[in-house]
Structure formats: structure tokens, C-alpha cells
Amino acid sequence: MAMSTSPNPPVVVPSLLASNHGRLAEASLAVAQAGLTWLHLDIMDGHFVPNLSFGPQVLADLRPLTQLFFDTHLMLANPHQFIESFAQAGAQQITIHVEPDYPVAQTLARIRSLGLKCGLALKPRTPVYAVEPYLSDVDNILVMTVEPGFGGQKFMADMLPKIALLAQWRAEKKLNYRIEVDGGVDVETGLLCRAQGADTFVCGTAYFHAADRQAFAAKLTA
Secondary structure (H helix, E strand, C coil): CCCCCCCCCCEEEEEHHHCCCCCHHHHHHHHHHCCCCEEEEEEEECCCCCCECCCHHHHHHHHHHCCCEEEEEEECCCHHHCHHHHHHHCCCEEEEECCCCCCHHHHHHHHHHCCCEEEEEECCCCCHHHHHHHHHHCCEEEEECCCCCCCCCCCCHHHHHHHHHHHHHHHHCCCCCEEEEECCCCHHHHHHHHHHCCCEEEECHHHHCCCCHHHHHHHHHC
């Protein structure tokens, strides 16, 4: 399979959701000690997705402990109501979903106005065209490769054409947004995504269960 090039260096982003929730600080510090630079924080409200995770206080408590880039994914029915809370807590990138009924463009602009990077996410059943109007307004497009809500699910290979089209648009429009994938991402499935143009790999179960986490990350980013 031909490798689709990205303007961005590849990055592995461990998902804190897959760690031991009684030891979130230790898990975060271990990510930094493994030489990685990003941490993915899944925020779930029990409405938009059928699960609950954690809120801004967790970010605020972790923030003084690490220099990791906090990649914050709001899986919320009303994400626009929580932008300031997560910004104040230490998020550096906030990704919101395109599906709920709220002012998407205004919310992206609000995230930017707070000095943060902004992203837009889409669920597996959402057509990729739903994010097309916003491509010039974002730093990141997150393609969910499982139904969001729970870790440990099987990667959905039929999301690969979405990634390829996003990469095509990125090149055609001379944009440089990241293409992030989240859900069932391991070395094998991550490399499939990378071949289509993805450059940002959220890894939960596969990363935290890897015998050698540094080697795991190196295989995806080589």
C-alpha cells in the first residue's frame, strides 16, 4: 500500500481512559517517561456516548505534574458549555464532535480565541462530508475507528477511505490539519491508517498492555 504523506510528524497519543483510573497520575508520568509527548483525555457525559469518564478537575490535578500535550476529546452533548472549564484546567487542544446540535463554527473559534488548538471529531456512521465545511478552521480531524464510549473495541477498517479523503482534501486545499485516529489502534491498524494519511494515533488498550511501550510507539512513528 502506498504511503500517503502528511505535513505533520507522526505522534502516538496514549489514551488515559485505558489506564488504571485509580492511578491516573502514575499512568501520565509513565507516558512521559516512555519518551512520548502527548496524552489523550476522553471526556464522556453519559448522553452523547453511553459511558462516563472524568471532568476538568482531573486535568487540573494532572497539569502541574507533566509537560505532556493534553489532547482533550469532548464526547459531550453540549461541548460548547465546557470549553472554558477545560481550557482553564490545562487542555492544549480541544476536539469537539460534529454531530450534536450546537454552534460548531463558533465553538471552534472560541477554542482558538483561548489560545488552544481545536479539532473536530466524527463518529463511524457520520459521513466525512460533515466536517468538510470546517477544514480551514481546525488543527485536527479525529476519525473514530470504533463507536465511541468504551475501550478495547475492534478497529473498523471501513473507516480507512474517510482518512484517505481527508488526506486528499488536505493536500488539495494546502492545509496542514492533523488526521487523528482513535479506536482499536495498534501497530498493525495504525500503520494501515498512516498509509492513508493519518499522523496522530490514539492508542489505549494496545499501548498500556504493550510489553515494551517505547518499542510499540517507535513502530508506529518510524
